[in-house]
Structure formats: C-alpha cells, structure tokens
Amino acid sequence: MMPNYKPNPDDRSDNVEKLQSIVQNTLENIEEAEETLRYADEEERERIQAKNARREESIQSLREEIRDEATDRESGFRNNDEK
Template sequence: MSKYQKAKPDDRSDNVEKLQATVHNTLENIEAAEETLAFSSPEEKAKIQAKNNRRKEAVEGLREEIKDEAAHREQ
C-alpha cells in the first residue's frame, strides 16, 4: 500500500441541502444581530450593520451556488 492516501471522490449529493442549511443559519444570525441593535452603542451598531451586510452578500453567493448545485444534480 502506498504511503499516500488517495483523494476521496467528489460527493456532491447533499451539497444543496448543506448550502440551504447554511443560508438558513446565516439568516437567523442576521435576525439575532438586528435584535441586538436596540441595545448597542453607536460603535457596536456600525460593526453589526457592517457584518450583516457581509452576511447578506454571502447569502446571495450561497443562493447562486445552490442554483449551480441543483443544475448539476439534474444532469
């Protein structure tokens, strides 16, 4: 047996579900962060809003990836 392990085959069978779970969790994090805005200092509010903007951009990218994975699954 070789001292090098062979790469595992690419298993994309559950990528759509994993990506959807990630989107769901990220949206929950956005909501939770927005709830804390009322109790935050102006400095903290700016940080939270910036982070939520990054999260929203990530969600957009994840949704595109879900479309790609779903299309790949149909092939």
C-alpha cells in the same frame, strides 16, 4: 517508501442541502444581530450593520451556488470516481 494515499471521492450528492442549511443559519444570525441593535451603542451598531451587510452578500453567493448545484444535480453530474 511513500504511503499510498487515495483522495476521498467528490461526493456532491448533498451539497444543495448543506448550502441551504448554511443560508438558513446565516439568516438566523442576521435576525439575532438585528435584535441586539436596540441595546448597542453607535460604534457597535455600525459593526453589526456592516457584518450583516457582509452576511447578505454571502447569502446571495450561496444562493447562486445552490442554483448551480441544483442544475448540476438535475443534469446528472457524476462523482469524480465514476468517470
């Protein structure tokens, strides 16, 4: 007999805050990486700059997701278990 598993409800109530925290952490990582540039050789400098460019792209995507989540929150989204 198969156990009866119930999926966890989709709790989106704090998504905006979680995403904002991720953006803040990523910005801090960019700043820390920028500080290490002065000590890096050319190869390491290129790696750091490439990684920071990817981080900037991620931040843009996260900010779009924050806007979407905020809009959904304002329009009164419902959790899947409330449907």
